[in-house]
Amino acid sequence: MNATAQSGPGSIYVLRDVHKHFGSGTSLVPALDGVELTVAEGEFLAIQGPTGQGKSTLLTLLGGLDRPSSGEVVFDGQPLQTVGEAEMAHLRAHAFGFVFQTFNLIPTLTAQENVETALVPFAVAPQDRRKRAAEMLGHLGLADRGHHLPHELSGGQQQRVAIARALVKDPRVLLADEPTGNLDEQTRDEIFGLLEGLWRNRGLTMVVVTHDSAIAQRAQRIATIEAGRVSIGRSGPTERAVNGRASSEIHLERTDKPVPSGGRGVRP
Amino acid sequence: MFFTYLRREIRRRKKQGIVIALGLAIGIGLVVTVSATSAGVKTAQGKVLHSLYGIGTDITVTKTAKAGSGGPQRFRFGGGPPGGASAAHLSRNVLHPSPGQATLFASDVAKVSSLKGTSSAVGGLQLTDTSFSGTVPSSSSGGGLGGGGGASSGRSSFNLNSFTVDGVQITHASVGPLTASRVAKGKYFSVGDNNADVAIVSSSYAAQHGLTVGTHVTLAGKKMLVIGLANVSSGAANVYIPLGTAQTLSGLKGDVSNIYVRASSASSVSSLAGEIHSALPGATVSTSSSLASQVSGSLSSASSLATNLGTWLSYAALVFAFLIAGLMTMAAVSRRVREFGTLKAIGWQTRRIVGQVMGEGLVVGLAGGLGGLILGVIAAEVVTAASPSLSATVGSAAASGGAGAAPAPGGRALAAAHTVMVHLSAPLQGNTVALAVALAIAGGLVAGAFGAWRAGHLRPAAALRKIA
Numbered sequence: 001m002n003a004t005a006q007s008g009p010g011s012i013y014v015l016r017d018v019h020k021h022f023g024s025g026t027s028l029v030p031a032l033d034g035v036e037l038t039v040a041e042g043e044f045l046a047i048q049g050p051t052g053q054g055k056s057t058l059l060t061l062l063g064g065l066d067r068p069s070s071g072e073v074v075f076d077g078q079p080l081q082t083v084g085e086a087e088m089a090h091l092r093a094h095a096f097g098f099v100f101q102t103f104n105l106i107p108t109l110t111a112q113e114n115v116e117t118a119l120v121p122f123a124v125a126p127q128d129r130r131k132r133a134a135e136m137l138g139h140l141g142l143a144d145r146g147h148h149l150p151h152e153l154s155g156g157q158q159q160r161v162a163i164a165r166a167l168v169k170d171p172r173v174l175l176a177d178e179p180t181g182n183l184d185e186q187t188r189d190e191i192f193g194l195l196e197g198l199w200r201n202r203g204l205t206m207v208v209v210t211h212d213s214a215i216a217q218r219a220q221r222i223a224t225i226e227a228g229r230v231s232i233g234r235s236g237p238t239e240r241a242v243n244g245r246a247s248s249e250i251h252l253e254r255t256d257k258p259v260p261s262g263g264r265g266v267r268p
Numbered sequence: 269m270f271f272t273y274l275r276r277e278i279r280r281r282k283k284q285g286i287v288i289a290l291g292l293a294i295g296i297g298l299v300v301t302v303s304a305t306s307a308g309v310k311t312a313q314g315k316v317l318h319s320l321y322g323i324g325t326d327i328t329v330t331k332t333a334k335a336g337s338g339g340p341q342r343f344r345f346g347g348g349p350p351g352g353a354s355a356a357h358l359s360r361n362v363l364h365p366s367p368g369q370a371t372l373f374a375s376d377v378a379k380v381s382s383l384k385g386t387s388s389a390v391g392g393l394q395l396t397d398t399s400f401s402g403t404v405p406s407s408s409s410g411g412g413l414g415g416g417g418g419a420s421s422g423r424s425s426f427n428l429n430s431f432t433v434d435g436v437q438i439t440h441a442s443v444g445p446l447t448a449s450r451v452a453k454g455k456y457f458s459v460g461d462n463n464a465d466v467a468i469v470s471s472s473y474a475a476q477h478g479l480t481v482g483t484h485v486t487l488a489g490k491k492m493l494v495i496g497l498a499n500v501s502s503g504a505a506n507v508y509i510p511l512g513t514a515q516t517l518s519g520l521k522g523d524v525s526n527i528y529v530r531a532s533s534a535s536s537v538s539s540l541a542g543e544i545h546s547a548l549p550g551a552t553v554s555t556s557s558s559l560a561s562q563v564s565g566s567l568s569s570a571s572s573l574a575t576n577l578g579t580w581l582s583y584a585a586l587v588f589a590f591l592i593a594g595l596m597t598m599a600a601v602s603r604r605v606r607e608f609g610t611l612k613a614i615g616w617q618t619r620r621i622v623g624q625v626m627g628e629g630l631v632v633g634l635a636g637g638l639g640g641l642i643l644g645v646i647a648a649e650v651v652t653a654a655s656p657s658l659s660a661t662v663g664s665a666a667a668s669g670g671a672g673a674a675p676a677p678g679g680r681a682l683a684a685a686h687t688v689m690v691h692l693s694a695p696l697q698g699n700t701v702a703l704a705v706a707l708a709i710a711g712g713l714v715a716g717a718f719g720a721w722r723a724g725h726l727r728p729a730a731a732l733r734k735i736a
Contacts (some may be wrong), residue, residue, distance in 0.1 A: 056733075065613055066729035084618065093615020100732070104610040113269070120269050121615040129269075165614065256551075260444035 012173065012205050013039035013062060018071035020057055020228075031057040033072070033228035041172075046219030047230075049117050053226045055209040056177055062207060063096045063175045064088045075170075088199045093121035097166030099195075101178035103158040105150040111137060111161045112146035114268070118165045137170040140194065155249070156187035160194070167198060176208045180215060192218070274627050281600055284630050288593045292303055292636025293643055295589030300644025300704050305599045305651055306579070312658060312690040326537045329380065329527035329544055330552045331370040357647050358426075359401040363433060363488040363518045364395055371523035373553060377437075381526050385540040387532040390444045391524030393435030393514045394505070397487050402426020431473065433487060433525075434505035435514025438462060444528045446498055446508045454481035454496030462512040467492035471499050473506040488517040501690070559720035588733050593636075594718030597629055601719040607721050609731025622646035622724045626716035633712020641704045648694035654689040 012019065020032040030053045039045055059186050060066040061073050064080055070234040073080045083091065087197075097118075101268070105114045115133035124132075138148050138159045150158055159179060166174060180188035192215055199206045208219065214220050278285050343369065365371060377391040403425050434445045438457040441448040448456040452471060457464075467487070469479050474497050477485075484491040485507055494510060515521050531537045537555055545553045603607070607622050 036408065057729075060729040060732070063613065065732065066727065089615055089617045090614075091614070092613060096615075098610075098613045100610070104606060104613075104732075106273070106607055106610070108280045112274060116269060117611065117616075120612045121617065122621070126269070167616075 005205055010040045010042075011038050012035065012041040012043075012076055014074040015061075016072040016074070018061065018068045020054070020061065020066070020069050027267050030228055032061075032225075034067070035228070035230045036048060036222065037232075038170035038206050039205060039207065041109060041205055042203055044196075044218075044220045045183050045208070046216035046222045047207065047209045048211070048213070048216045048222055048226060048233075049225035052106070053212075053223050053225045058178050058230070059175050059207065062173070063098060089121070093118075094169065095172045097169065097174045099159070099162050099174065099176040099179045101181040103150070103155075103162045103182075105158055105165075107150055107160055110147050111142060111153065111157075112163075114161055115164045115168050118169050122169065132168055133164070133228065136164040140164050152259075154187075155183050157192060159183065159187075159191050159265065163191075163194065163198070167202070169264070170202075173205045173207065176206070178209055180210070187211070188215075245259050270624065273624060274731060275633065275688060277624075277628055284596060284600060285635070288596050288632050288715060289636035289639055291589040291592050292633060292708065292715075293639030295582070295586035296637055296640025296704050296707045296711070297643030297647065297675070298585050299707060300385060300640060300696070300700055301577055301647040301651070301694065302582040303700045303703060304332065304644065304648040304696050307659075307697055307700065308602045308651065308692050308694045311695065312692055325528040325556075325582065326531040326534075327529040327541050327544065327553060327555050329376070329548060330373065330554075331372050331550065333368050333370040336729070350492055357401075357403050359399075360484065361399040361489040363395050363514070365518065365520065365525055366432075369394065369525055370519055371525050372527060372548070373541075374522050374524055376548055376551075377524060377527050380529055380544055383540065383543050383547060384545065384721060385532055386537040387530040388440055388443050391436040391438060391511060392445050392526040392528060393518065393520060393523065394445075395435065395514060395518050396430050397433050397507070398428070398430040399486075400426060400428050401425040419502050422702045426631055431506040433507045433509060433514065435511040435518075442532050443519040445505060445526075446500065446613060450498040450500055452499045454494070457510055463516065464509045464510060465490060465492050465513060466510065468494045468496040468498050468508040468689045470492050470506050470508075471497045483730055490517060530669045586707065586711075589636075590714045593629075593632070593711060593715035595671050596718035597625070597715040598722045601625060601722040603729045604723075605726060606725050609720065609728045610727065610730035613732065618724050622720040625719040625723050626713065629714075629716020629719060630709065630712035631710050633710075635706055636711055637708020640708065641701065644700070644704065645696060648696050651692065651694035655693060657689050658692050659689050 012075055015035050015037040016035075017033040018032055019030070021028050021030045022030050035054075035058065047058060049055050057066070058250065061068055062075075062081075063073070066085070067073075067081050075095070078128065080091075106117065110118065112133050115136055116129050119129045119132065134143070134146055135203075137246075140163060142157060142160055142164070145153060145157060147253075150161070153161065163179075166176075171239050175197070176195065180191050183191060183227070195206065195208070196218060208215065210216050224233050298348060306478055371393075374391055377389055380386060380389040434459065436446050436459055439444075440457070441456060451468060454468070457466065458466070465519050469485060474480065474494070478483060479494055479497075481492050481494055481496060486492070486496055487509065492513075498508065509517075511524070515523060523658075529540070531540045541553050541555050545551070554561065611621055612618070
């Protein structure tokens with residue numbers, strides 16, 4: 001049974017009857033089938049489910065990388081299906097940070113330059129861009145790896161660079177697609193601990209697609225996708241540990257950093 | 269970031285970049301070579317036309333002799349030596365108009381000068397100096413003139429020499445068969461030289477006959493002081509003398525054989541030619557374009573080869589190179605779907621990605637253009653160094669037909685099936701370099717556009733799904 005989408009003042013995402021299919025005619029492949037989902041601002045939501053059930057597709061819709069075949073994806077009160085391509089790129093640049101399973105670093109650019117690519121759409125001065133990228137790498141323990149190319153880094157280090165790239169622009173939402181899927185257990189715990197810490201300290205909304213139940217259990221809520229339909233399972237331990245309240249009433253403790261909105265999220 | 273990314277990507281795809289640049293270089297190099305060679309052919313044609321036509325001249329007016337009035341020059345000798353000797357030593361030197369060529373009145377020059385559209389018009393007299401010397405048998409011996417120059421038949425022995433002479437209207441030093449600028453040694457005619465016994469000799473003829481400034485050349489039995497040597501092309505006259513002197517020596521007082529006309533503007537050449545034709549009925553009026561169309565020989569073949577086959581071949585190669593470059597760039601973009609999908613996911617606008625791909629294509633294109641220019645310069649240098657000889661033949665019909673045959677715009681040249689040898693060079697001109705640069709930019713943009721089109725149409729989710 002699908003979760004019912006409830007729009008409220010603290011909701012950053014509201015999905016109503018979202019369908020997504022690929023192909024056409026007889027080769028039509030449904031990926032999402034009437035998804036209803038609300039994500040509160042500052043929430044940590046894990047999306048679980050078997051392979052090929054629509055987890056990544058849902059994430060691409062949340063991140064404005066794709067559009068639903070029908071239904072509505074509302075981000076911060078704005079239906080994404082009505083947003084033009086240029087405005088969508090603007091949203092992706094300012095509001096969303098992506099972390100991919102395969103890191104997706106540009107192989108010819110150094111770690112520092114990869115992080116800087118996320119600031120290119122902001123047209124900040126090159127000097128400022130370099131400074132902020134270096135700072136972010138420093139926060140993630142890669143201060144001495146900035147000049148290394150991706151293939152010169154370990155998997156864990158590459159994922160840290162990818163996380164730095166996602167967060168250097170202070171996004172409102174961090175969307176992670178199997179962020180620890182390519183890592184060994186120790187590195188997985190290390191990376192996920194890092195993500196969890198960032199979520200806590202930066203007031204992010206975090207949506208993580210994962211196969212890994214151990215990771216999912218640390219989220220405030222777990223959404224399970226099966227055959228393109230979403231069901232909300234029990235709340236994860238994080239929520240209970242942090243708030244002890246129901247998921248629909250989540251209010252996380254924030255840092256004193258103002259939450260960026262749209263393009264205003266990046267420091268000048 | 270743009271340049272860093274561009275530089276690294278080009279370095280990463282070095283081999284592919286080299287292949288694309290090389291393909292473009294070959295195409296552009298071919299175009300540069302053909303353009304340079306075409307320029308060389310045009311220059312060669314210009315040289316030929318100048319030699320046949322007169323410098324600074326747009327229109328030439330001549331008159332063809334009526335049938336029966338021309339024919340070969342005949343020598344008239346007096347009676348045999350006293351005493352009825354069996355052989356006689358004879359020597360004659362005459363200056364006569366070229367066979368098949370009739371003369372115009374000097375007043376015709378004034379008529380043409382007065383026409384609207386004429387900038388300047390000068391008269392010229394094209395002559396041939398023929399000398400005969402030797403021993404011929406008397407009539408009783410039954411011998412006769414036979415053989416050619418220097419031939420010997422029985423008891424006869426004689427030499428026959430001829431060279432070409434142009435009478436030049438010296439009041440106009442910039443139009444006509446010889447202009448002041450052509451004089452390499454010595455000086456051009458002075459204002460008072462119109463009837464003087466002075467001559468300017470072509471450098472090549474002077475070299476062959478040991479003539480220098482201050483020596484003498486004999487025309488119609490009269491010694492002319494050589495006052496200058498001129499660099500003229502191989503089809504031009506051997507000796508130039510003032511028009512008044514030429515008229516006197518040839519017995520053609522008040523006549524000219526050619527009128528050289530410069531039009532007031534290039535656009536008025538055609539209409540002026542029509543006006544001259546009306547003013548001088550019976551005269552042959554020809555423009556440089558009509559003369560060019562009568563040029564045949566290997567120069568003409570080279571010209572049509574460069575214009576037709578060369579141009580199309582080089583452009584076909586260029587289009588092929590553009591296409592290959594475009595397809596290879598598109599293939600490269602296909603391999604970078606992951607990158608571009610990621611860049612879109614982190615907020616790069618499509619136009620920024622397209623600009624990045626176009627930039628890479630442009631750099632590769634410019635590298636190809638530089639390579640093409642270098643290839644073209646090398647090929648042009650090879651052509652110039654090899655300097656193949658091309659022959660241009662003009663007016664064979666007039667020569668074979670003699671008087672009354674096809675119009676002969678070049679006067680002497682056409683009356684004698686004139687063949688001019690020129691050496692082909694392939695000069696690189698500014699517009700050829702500009703063409704290479706333009707083609708390089710175009711090639712880069714075409715190659716980049718293929719890739720950019722592919723990159724621009726990538727949907728980020730689809731791009732990211734491909735790597736999953």
